Amino acid sequence: MSFKTAVCQMLVSHSKSDNISKAKSMIEEAVSQGAELIIMPEMFNCPYENTSFPDFAESYPDGETVKFLAQTAKENKIYLVGGSVPESAETESGRQIFNTSFFFDPQGQLIVRHRKVHLFDIDIEGGISFRESDTLGRGDQITVAGTKWCDIGLAICYDMRFPELMRAMVLKGAKMILIPAAFNTTTGPAHWEITLKTRAVDNQTFVIAASPARNLEAAYHAYGHSLIVDPWGEILAEAGTGEEIIYASIDLELVDRVRRQLPLLRHRRTDLYRLEVNSQPMAQK
Numbered sequence: 515m516s517f518k519t520a521v522c523q524m525l526v527s528h529s530k531s532d533n534i535s536k537a538k539s540m541i542e543e544a545v546s547q548g549a550e551l552i553i554m555p556e557m558f559n560c561p562y563e564n565t566s567f568p569d570f571a572e573s574y575p576d577g578e579t580v581k582f583l584a585q586t587a588k589e590n591k592i593y594l595v596g597g598s599v600p601e602s603a604e605t606e607s608g609r610q611i612f613n614t615s616f617f618f619d620p621q622g623q624l625i626v627r628h629r630k631v632h633l634f635d636i637d638i639e640g641g642i643s644f645r646e647s648d649t650l651g652r653g654d655q656i657t658v659a660g661t662k663w664c665d666i667g668l669a670i671c672y673d674m675r676f677p678e679l680m681r682a683m684v685l686k687g688a689k690m691i692l693i694p695a696a697f698n699t700t701t702g703p704a705h706w707e708i709t710l711k712t713r714a715v716d717n718q719t720f721v722i723a724a725s726p727a728r729n730l731e732a733a734y735h736a737y738g739h740s741l742i743v744d745p746w747g748e749i750l751a752e753a754g755t756g757e758e759i760i761y762a763s764i765d766l767e768l769v770d771r772v773r774r775q776l777p778l779l780r781h782r783r784t785d786l787y788r789l790e791v792n793s794q795p796m797a798q799k
């Protein structure tokens with residue numbers, strides 16, 4: 515059995531309400547094309563910059579964006595990954611903002627939320643510097659969502675660079691990994707495609723990464739090139755740098771076929787090495 519998935523590579527502006535309206539029209543377009551699983555980009559309601567995260571932050575379940583996501587999933591009877599948004603939440607160490615992805619089912623119920631686990635604190639000579647930890651707290655869970663098709667792993671952008679996290683999701687049963695992301699024009703050309711293809715080939719899963727469109731008026735220039743890769747490492751769909759929806763038909767039988775013919779997971783030498791996982795078994799809502 516296969517189903518259609520879509521990635522909405524949308525242009526993000528400085529207006530939250532415009533971003534939500536744009537997301538709505540792109541999601542409706544994808545639904546009209548038969549998509550049942552739709553993935554939005556990282557920070558789709560907010561410019562990707564530390565100065566904006568606190569201003570755009572909202573809480574679950576009453577925030578404008580999360581309400582919109584739940585309602586849109588329900589109205590259209592789709593699985594909807596709400597890219598990510600700045601989430602404001604009370605924690606043991608006080609109020610914090612997280613870079614959070616909310617994943618809704620076709621009844622509009624939250625299945626899981628993933629808070630970005632690895633914060634993007636980097637300084638690349640002649641390129642980009644960014645410190646998410648200036649404004650954001652980090653999540654502490656490995657996130658796998660149960661859906662009617664299969665278990666699906668969820669991570670955000672920089673998380674994809676950590677193969678242990680991806681493997682941990684796969685060991686929990688994930689056959690697909692979804693990654694709202696916003697690489698940039700320094701790291702994107704160098705690492706985006708090779709990293710996504712490698713995660714797909716190592717884990718023999720579908721990997722779907724959703725980027726914002728490139729906005730040259732923004733402080734942070736997203737790479738674009740949203741990508742859908744199959745478990746054999748084939749690219750099923752790739753966006754350019756502008757606003758665009760990409761689609762692919764997902765046949766989960768391919769995961770089983772590839773794993774049967776090339777049994778990497780079974781051939782692991784767990785007598786020699788082993789992945790130790792310390793997080794809770796499942797992300798909490």
Ligand SMILES: NC(=O)CC(=O)C(=O)O
Nearest residue numbers: 634671672696697698701
């Ligand atoms: N923006 C990110 O979180 C990650 C990124 O751009 C990179 O890893 O490169």
